Amino acid sequence: MDRTDPEGAIAAAAKRCSNWGRWGADDVLGTLNHLDEAKRREGAALVRRGASFSLAQRFDANGPQKGWRRRTNPVHTMLDTGTDAERGTQGFPHGIGGADDVISMPLQASTQWDGLGHIFDHGVAYNGRRAGDVVTSEGDRITGIETTAGLIAGRGVLLDVGRVFGAGQKGGAEGELPDGFAITPDHLEATIAAHGDTARVGRGDLLLVRTGRLTRARREGWGDYAGGDSAGLSFSTVDWLHGTEIAGVATDTWGVEVRPNEFDNAFQPLHQVAIPHIGLFLGEMWDLDALADDCVADGVHEFWLTAAPLPVTGAVGAPVAPIAVK
């Protein structure tokens, strides 16, 4: 890679990996087209013990956001409370009392899927549409996250790159990659080899890549977790992500990609190919730690995964409460 030419590298990768037109001019689902009913049967068959794992962070004011690009943490307020109910201020009959609540939050404040309207390349969105035809102030009129409703359920695979490569790295720790560690296709393949056959990755799979970044944030405090340096996928994984025909990839970092990025003066170059050209669904800030512990314990890195984003009409990203079951 030529560090000085992100634009050239992006253009070349976009040409190699484009899925524009692959599923028709009207397609809004991108790589979710890879996730079919057979894959769901395969995924459900992976439930052997019935153990379930939440892969979501909690949504609250103590989250990672610091206000960057007006991304704040969720603000949760009450419309009615138990103190009011107990005090008798609510005016309901026969002793019933209630509590109710409200939330205000960026849709990408915490555990989330990026939608296909989240990123553009030179003003062009997924499938070659003009960005301004897709996402206006009224939201994403075409590829809004609600178009994925019901689809994201299938076979999940966890590649715990943090565990396989963390301890040996300068600045890394047991199970945690250091900031700036660029996960290459070789790292991914070596992790699959280390994990064994249950970690194979193929068409329609929902890939989870653990770096250990969230583990560290939990221990040391959020710091720059949201928007700052991190281990993550190298730009060089773009062909691998395209070629494996996975349905989506999620990590325990804020932005999937390694940070600092691998080009000078760059910002999330892998996104610029993955979303508008591949149509790939990216998951961010997932909590993979409990599941990863279990995978180490039983040696099985595949599972039944459901991860339906909240179907906010026109959203370019949405919170999700994924559940993995083994």
Add this chain to the structure above:
Amino acid sequence: MDRTDPEGAIAAAAKRCSNWGRWGADDVLGTLNHLDEAKRREGAALVRRGASFSLAQRFDANGPQKGWRRRTNPVHTMLDTGTDAERGTQGFPHGIGGADDVISMPLQASTQWDGLGHIFDHGVAYNGRRAGDVVTSEGDRITGIETTAGLIAGRGVLLDVGRVFGAGQKGGAEGELPDGFAITPDHLEATIAAHGDTARVGRGDLLLVRTGRLTRARREGWGDYAGGDSAGLSFSTVDWLHGTEIAGVATDTWGVEVRPNEFDNAFQPLHQVAIPHIGLFLGEMWDLDALADDCVADGVHEFWLTAAPLPVTGAVGAPVAPIAVK
């Protein structure tokens, strides 16, 4: 039932059906305790075709809320847009552009689970806690919806009472019960019998009851869908709900219960037993129509169901994007 004495009926039912202390003084999960790993294995085994169904309504400004008790529809606004990206106002390098968004919404604006802190009986919450010790302005400190993270995944059963009883009722229609239709245990059992063995309901199941109310709202407009009259569960189902040991029950109505309620001057009396005394999880405003059509088509009323609420810390209810897979 004595229509003039909701308070007496509630007190008697609460005594009969109480689960206080059943899972220890510290329990926060109520009937989710019924949903165990065996049940998840049973649920996963129901995935035969791999067909998936979203049971969530879309979350947007065109929803059912009219402002009752400050419940408004979701307000979704953009932090960045495709028009800005295309116009070149964003200032990012190498041609990348982005869109981002924010939502502000009551947590019970649309498809949702009630948490155990949502309803109180005479100032007392689930497991006998004082309401003011549980839910203050800072939210639910004990039974917040985040405590359910990862758990709500198992066997789902659809009882399409609307289809079985709708056509024969005055004011009803093909597949739709009329407003005020009180679904009794007899109706539930008759529906199970009509559906056949795949509709049996037992310990740990996630029960879905379709009335057809949402179908009508789709056809005729929201009207009073949120907060108004509806078919729904009769107060007399309380012992059945308790005795079956289901993990939760969700309907396609705003409030699970028949409206008007069956007592004079009453408000949601079944809630007053179900949530604080049984510790039962109630789902509201679920979209059961596509799944119901499929159940008619293949005659199978059971399926895998994941329905993890967004884990908002301290929430007394939360939006959910349930996925059923058959």
Add this chain to the structure above:
Amino acid sequence: MDRTDPEGAIAAAAKRCSNWGRWGADDVLGTLNHLDEAKRREGAALVRRGASFSLAQRFDANGPQKGWRRRTNPVHTMLDTGTDAERGTQGFPHGIGGADDVISMPLQASTQWDGLGHIFDHGVAYNGRRAGDVVTSEGDRITGIETTAGLIAGRGVLLDVGRVFGAGQKGGAEGELPDGFAITPDHLEATIAAHGDTARVGRGDLLLVRTGRLTRARREGWGDYAGGDSAGLSFSTVDWLHGTEIAGVATDTWGVEVRPNEFDNAFQPLHQVAIPHIGLFLGEMWDLDALADDCVADGVHEFWLTAAPLPVTGAVGAPVAPIAVK
């Protein structure tokens, strides 16, 4: 006026009334340039009794908005309450307790000033700037309402057209013009004549025009108050508004202009000249009733007026709590 050619009428009026460049290429204040220190001295001298009048509606969930263009009513929730304080859940020392609150609202939900970035003519904003150079998803970068901070204080004049012309109109009432009543320059001049010398209107004045529309909404319910039919200024007032060199004009209606508009297939044509071409500040949904009653009582239609919008950075409109003092 040719009812079939709003575009032509707008273009011609824009040409006649343009203030582009009048106060320099960098100007962001438009007609507020007319409001100078002498005018403030004149305004302050009008305080004879010391009687003050709030011209703001209350901001709450019972407001006029119905969701049109995602304009909802304000949602006000509490962060802390007196019930919590009394119950002792707050954890503060020496018996202090507190209440705190949050609001979520469209900036133009109720009593408000339009900023100069609120309306564009064929993609062009005030002073000839391209709309996309002025207002992006990040807000108004040039003419944000905060640029008016401290300026809107001077001589106010109330023209009670509703009282002068209401009773005589078909569909009107005592003090209330009927919907669709177009207030022309003749009506304005006749109202000034009826009110007498204290109602004269000139350079730098803040003009208030009462139609009685809010009075009716208070009596009959909001109905279509926000966004629907109304009496209001005729498009033909555009030269009068420009020629008088007023600093701003506010009414008791949602949109200043007569509705339905006076052209076929039109939407707020007067705005399209007033804001981007004249740079005129328009106030909407002001409550002029108490002040109007007083003006009838004492025969004085001029007063001190302060009406500083909340200085939200980059806002294209903002709520205001105006105070008139006589």
Add this chain to the structure above:
Amino acid sequence: MDRTDPEGAIAAAAKRCSNWGRWGADDVLGTLNHLDEAKRREGAALVRRGASFSLAQRFDANGPQKGWRRRTNPVHTMLDTGTDAERGTQGFPHGIGGADDVISMPLQASTQWDGLGHIFDHGVAYNGRRAGDVVTSEGDRITGIETTAGLIAGRGVLLDVGRVFGAGQKGGAEGELPDGFAITPDHLEATIAAHGDTARVGRGDLLLVRTGRLTRARREGWGDYAGGDSAGLSFSTVDWLHGTEIAGVATDTWGVEVRPNEFDNAFQPLHQVAIPHIGLFLGEMWDLDALADDCVADGVHEFWLTAAPLPVTGAVGAPVAPIAVK
């Protein structure tokens, strides 16, 4: 003062300074009762030059809040933009385009008035009401800020304690008091003496006290401006504030009082007397710098001040855009 007994000091001060019942059992205005029409005439007569000054900070994401007690900075998002209008995505006729916006913010995020429901003493609110009878989750039912609509206009006086005492203090600077500097009645009287006759303070006045804290935050960054250490009024001013019969007092700090407070293990003890017992209106985070510069320049410390809070129904505090005119 006994540093170890805030509760005793508060109780004694409350007894000395109570205004309970002074204006009747139903009173909701507290010290605003001191501000009468004569005072407004006196205030308006102070307009000699017509120069106006905004005393509001800008409301935006770059404000002082850090999330303490869920107080965040305002989040301002657009419903429509100029880029959309220029791009032609809005669908309006005859070339009109528009921009609109929304805000979500704590009511006490920036320049603001505390309402009388903001603070309680041992569960009791202003005029002896139980806190839970006044402020529930539905807001302040009795002393909501909307009850002050139209009233806060009168004579303002600026006491620039920062200028008079700042330079001589350890840790202070030219015009800026150091953190922890407790402004006593002696400091206030000495400042009045230094400023001369235009700075006299009496019944019905709106008193502004400048510490220089905001000046420093502007220079050094917000740091702990919101919620942290600061110069401010000493608890010992409580009798002076009561005895002068001022209508309200505002400062350029987040919390009016000196911080750290003057008692061990204390939190805003002056508030606990001033609001519930005196019924005194406290203004916080006002920007007094430009006005203070002018007062130095012309030697006049009195002016016409209008400062109407946004009349949010049931609010216990509200943003305000004050205008001083000299």
